[in-house]
Amino acid sequence: MTRTFRIHKKDGTKIVEGESPLAITGISADTQVAAGDYYAIAIENEVESAKVDVPAFKTLPISVTGVSLDKTTATLAQGETLKLTPTVTPTNATDKTGAWSSSNTAVATVSGGTVTVKADAPADGTTDVTFTTNDGGKIAKCTVTVTPS
Numbered sequence: 001m002t003r004t005f006r007i008h009k010k011d012g013t014k015i016v017e018g019e020s021p022l023a024i025t026g027i028s029a030d031t032q033v034a035a036g037d038y039y040a041i042a043i044e045n046e047v048e049s050a051k052v053d054v055p056a057f058k059t060l061p062i063s064v065t066g067v068s069l070d071k072t073t074a075t076l077a078q079g080e081t082l083k084l085t086p087t088v089t090p091t092n093a094t095d096k097t098g099a100w101s102s103s104n105t106a107v108a109t110v111s112g113g114t115v116t117v118k119a120d121a122p123a124d125g126t127t128d129v130t131f132t133t134n135d136g137g138k139i140a141k142c143t144v145t146v147t148p149s
Contacts, residue, residue, distance in 0.1 A: 003044045007054070010037055024054075030061040030094045061094035064135040069142050076108075078149040079119040084142055086113070086131045095135040103128040108144055115144055123148040 006017040007024060015038065016022050024038060035056040042049040066089045074082055088096040100110040104127035108117045115129050125146040132139050 003042060006041045006043060008039055008041070008051075010039065027059050029059055029092070031059045033057050033059070061135075062090060062092050064093045064095065064133045064138055065089050067098070067131060067133050067138040067140045069131060069140040071142050073143050073145070074115070075145045075147055076115070076117045077147050078117055078121050078123070080117050080149075082115045082144070084110075084113045084115060084129065084131070086140055088133060088138075093135065096133070097135075098131050098133040101130050101132070103130070107146055115142075117144065117146055119149075121146045 003020075004018055005020055005022055007015045007022055009015060015024055015026075022040075027033060033054075033056060036053040038054040039051045040054060041051055068087050068089075070085045070087070071082075076082055086098065088098075100113060102108050102110045102115070104125065106118065107121045107125040107127040108115050108129065110116070110129050113131070123146060127144050129142045129144055130139055
């Protein structure tokens with residue numbers, strides 16, 4: 001006596017069939033799905049059970065596993081700016097946001113990825129500019145060194 005299951009969208013489209021447990025795939029990460037958007041049928045000895053609505057659920061987010069910057073070192077003159085771009089992995093991570101910081105604001109500040117070296121920054125001064133992801137606290141760093149203007 002083999003029991004299998006079939007999951008359908010509410011419009012009747014078959015999603016998956018097989019032995020339990022089954023997975024509903026093809027839904028975007030971090031998505032709320034309403035009760036009744038899917039239903040299940042049990043099949044035993046070629047006899048189908050009544051339809052049973054799948055309860056409401058939310059798909060899991062896709063977590064950040066890493067981050068990098070397009071530059072790991074840079075040399076800038078006093079008063080110059082540089083735009084840094086973070087790349088979060090995986091590319092389909094749900095939350096790619098993060099915060100920028102400078103380890104030595106007497107040398108340079110950073111806002112939205114734009115590094116601004118102070119006009120009066122000490123020659124040969126350095127600062128580490130970091131991007132830290134909100135999801136997972138992953139860190140990427142670029143060391144900025146100042147040259148006289």
